[in-house]
Amino acid sequence: EPEVTQTPSHQVTQMGQEVILRCVPISNHLYFYWYRQILGQKVEFLVSFYNNEISEKSEIFDDQFSVERPDGSNFTLKIRSTKLEDSAMYFCASSETSGGDGANVLTFGAGSRLTVL
Amino acid sequence: RKEVEQDPGPFNVPEGATVAFNCTYSNSASQSFFWYRQDCRKEPKLLMSVYSSGNEDGRFTAQLNRASQYISLLIRDSKLSDSATYLCVEHGSSNTGKLIFGQGTTLQVKP
Numbered sequence: 744e745p746e747v748t749q750t751p752s753h754q755v756t757q758m759g760q761e762v763i764l765r766c767v768p769i770s771n772h773l774y775f776y777w778y779r780q781i782l783g784q785k786v787e788f789l790v791s792f793y794n795n796e797i798s799e800k801s802e803i804f805d806d807q808f809s810v811e812r813p814d815g816s817n818f819t820l821k822i823r824s825t826k827l828e829d830s831a832m833y834f835c836a837s838s839e840t841s842g843g844d845g846a847n848v849l850t851f852g853a854g855s856r857l858t859v860l
Numbered sequence: 861r862k863e864v865e866q867d868p869g870p871f872n873v874p875e876g877a878t879v880a881f882n883c884t885y886s887n888s889a890s891q892s893f894f895w896y897r898q899d900c901r902k903e904p905k906l907l908m909s910v911y912s913s914g915n916e917d918g919r920f921t922a923q924l925n926r927a928s929q930y931i932s933l934l935i936r937d938s939k940l941s942d943s944a945t946y947l948c949v950e951h952g953s954s955n956t957g958k959l960i961f962g963q964g965t966t967l968q969v970k971p
Binding site: 774776778784785786787788791793798799832834838840841847848849850851852853854856 | 903958963
């Protein structure tokens with residue numbers, strides 16, 4: 744079964760450092776997403792990406808965050824200067840469509856756990 | 861008001877029991893919903909989509925009540941392996957594909 748792969752699985756960083764989380768979406772998918780989940784809290788939407796541009800972003804996704812699809816397979820999330828509150832599990836996801844009627848099925852990667860000290 | 865609300869539980873049930881979870885949503889224009897399952901510290905995995913007429917998949921039945929703006933998930937004949945957190949999810953945007961997650965309901969099935 745096709746899967747979304749994420750690296751690293753766990754990263755520990757110092758506050759103020761830059762972090763890049765990497766994702767390889769499913770190859771025929773066109774829509775890509777980043778979500779995060781702070782320990783004990785709900786999964787929160789960060790950003791969606793289609794046709795090489797951001798299609799929607801949440802209030803969490805401020806100027807410290809950026810996304811990029813540098814080549815045909817990778818999709819990255821960069822946090823420019825990490826804060827303690829950025830500590831969370833970051834999930835990448837991809838889907839074939841964006842539409843409703845149950846057609847928009849997202850497949851999630853296993854996540855990258857970020858710990859900011 | 862939260863967009864998607866769920867009772868966090870935990871629901872503790874014996875094997876073989878039938879258990880039901882409800883979820884309410886605030887956007888009356890929302891068209892589609894999902895139930896995802898999340899095991900501890902793992903990624904969410906799609907359990908089933910919820911269509912306007914509801915649907916069934918083996919021991920799992922999902923229903924959508926648009927008038928009352930709630931979605932339900934019924935699990936029959938619970939197995940130990942059903943222990944997990946069940947996430948009620950709203951399809952937030954048909955243009956961008958964004959999903960809006962509830963906080964999840966935790967189910968513990970005991971022998």
